[in-house]
Amino acid sequence: MEQRFKSISQKRRFWQFPWGYKESFLISFGILISGFIIEYISDGKGISLPGWPINLIFILFFIVYFVFVYKYVKHPIVKWFSSTQAAISSISVLTFLILLMGFIPQENQNVMPFIRKIGLSHVTGSMPYFLCSFYLLVILGFTIVRRFLPFTIKNFAFFLNHAGLWIVVVAASLGSADLWRLNMQLVENKTNFVAYDTQRNPFKMPFALKLLNFSIEEYPPNIALMDNKSGSLKIKKGDKLIDVIKDTITRIENWEIVIDKYIESAIKDSAGYNTSSHVGAVPAVYLIAKNIQTKKIKDGWVTCGSFLMTPEFLMLNDEYSVAMTIPRPKKFSSEIRVFNSIEDFTDIVIEVNKPVKVCGWNIYQSGYNEKMGKWSNMSIVELVRDPWLPVVYTGIFMMLAGAVYLVWMGRWERQKLMRLKL
Amino acid sequence: MTWLNYPFFVFLTSGLWIAGLLILLFSKTSKFRIVSDILLICGVLSLLYFTVALWINLERPTFRTLAETRLWYAIFISVIGIILFYRWKLIWMLGYCLFMSILFIFINYLNPDTFDKTLMPALQSPWFIPHVIVYIIGYAFLAVSSLIGIKGLYLLSKSKSVEKTIKLADNIVYIGFSFLTFGLLFGALWAKEAWGHYWTWDPKETWSFLTWMVYLLFIHFRISKKKNIRSSLWILAIAFVVLLICWFGINYLPSTQTSVHIYS
């Protein structure tokens, strides 16, 4: 009550300093709406950020600007820029915008034209997103400078959290303009040094790559019951498929199925399936299925087929057959020879999740000829160069350290308070 | 050491933890604190011993199969629970962490090392375990903070003092929010290492970022001078809705057609 009384007696007029929530929120939503309008006028083209060295100049300019304005401009608006009200308003609009993005499918061709025009079909590349995050970064920047000058140890955690975030966002977004992401297609025993970006523009790389060998390791196949009419596997969620292991006996429905033979890689000839490492060979099992009720026995080969061979099923009755699932890749990897010059080369192996760094480029295993599967002699690698990475990582580790601090210190002193009675 | 020895360790560890928890719950004085501490730590050590011995026996790191992965989940979650308990005396949180741990080791007990075959290549990464663990813990704290928030709203409606309740919520949010931050950042580091980009705004990522932002709002609203307790409590309640969408609701949103985070 008392507080209410006070605020009435010294009522501040709208837009009179110091600004509070009302002004802050008006400004933030004004910025959001301007963003929509600009995007609409520019016909939903979005915005692209400048690359090297303009991005670095921008960053340095802003850091100097924050410090200079904070030190020498004594206007209440400077104080407002580092106020919690401004911070909350800026976090709110950005949250609001991303909330819209959370409900509207992104990069989808079938959205309403209006939605596309104001940028909501490509939020993270749009003007409103850019303006709102810029606004947030300016407020965050002023906040950091205010708490950082003069520096005290007490503010260290604050600095880690806020400056870390500022660095991560600025370096990751401005740095994205300097990010190179190219694709190169490699064929076994051929050397290539031309890579393409997503628009299919060719680039000559400072090194050449030769694919020595591409290989896929597969999980063993499984067998399962298949509905004859629909051709779909008869499994419920959570059911286990049957692993193919020789001599195991499994019961499905009324059938007892014995895996009598298992050949990891086989080719069919007149006598049945025989071991072979021929291209297009398939895993094959010989099954003996016995109906528990009728004692009827069915047996035969079952395979999953490959691009060369048709799959084979064991028909149990009119309703069901036994089928084999196509083995899933466990890992795929490429052995590559990297040439810096004709005589100067090194051999590397890349696989999913395990890129290798060469001359400042990270080489990722990205794809292969999926039709050929195991016999693909083609491998697609992605070449990524990201000069801003160390900066972003610095920010990330600052934030991690800041988070550890928050877990340990909490907001309030550790007290009996924490003995919670829920 | 092989998986054949595993059942022994399952029961040893669970037994030690349950005994430790019971002592904590029912001893009125702190005289037995040291006993429960020892029991809890021995529980972790027993599990750690099995995992390391298995590693030595297999002559390779035990990070390959899902069953091995679960062992590490169990170890890390219990360690974090014990550390947080040591610091914040949150006995229910200790209970939750140990329960999750026991759950993981029992899943292994019931399905000894069979499910290992389904880990897709993209998930075979050392980031996988920390990424999931910090989310499990972060979500738990934030869920609890919302319960506290609801309790606060109830107290307000009865015109009772909420001072202590909201301060408790503050602390819990700080802890939960930090774990969420770990989760986001580990995810970003992992994505960068594995695929070359930090963040793709995949629906799950969008929603976990939203969750993070709403709790960020709460934190700053609580620092601001013109705070209003009722609004703070409402922010907490709304934040929980966003969290739930992120957790469960994702699969039903129109914006979700393709996502690496959804396995059906």
Ligand code: HEM
């Ligand atoms: C990683 C994200 C963030 C974390 C963990 C975080 C955490 C905190 C904490 C714990 C405080 C209280 C510090 C203290 O009183 O010593 C604080 C204050 C503050 N934060 Fe943040 N914050 C984050 C992001 C932001 C952002 C994005 C903004 C602005 C857009 C912001 C603006 C502020 C402001 C203005 C204050 C008040 C500072 C003061 O009054 O001295 N923070 N933040």
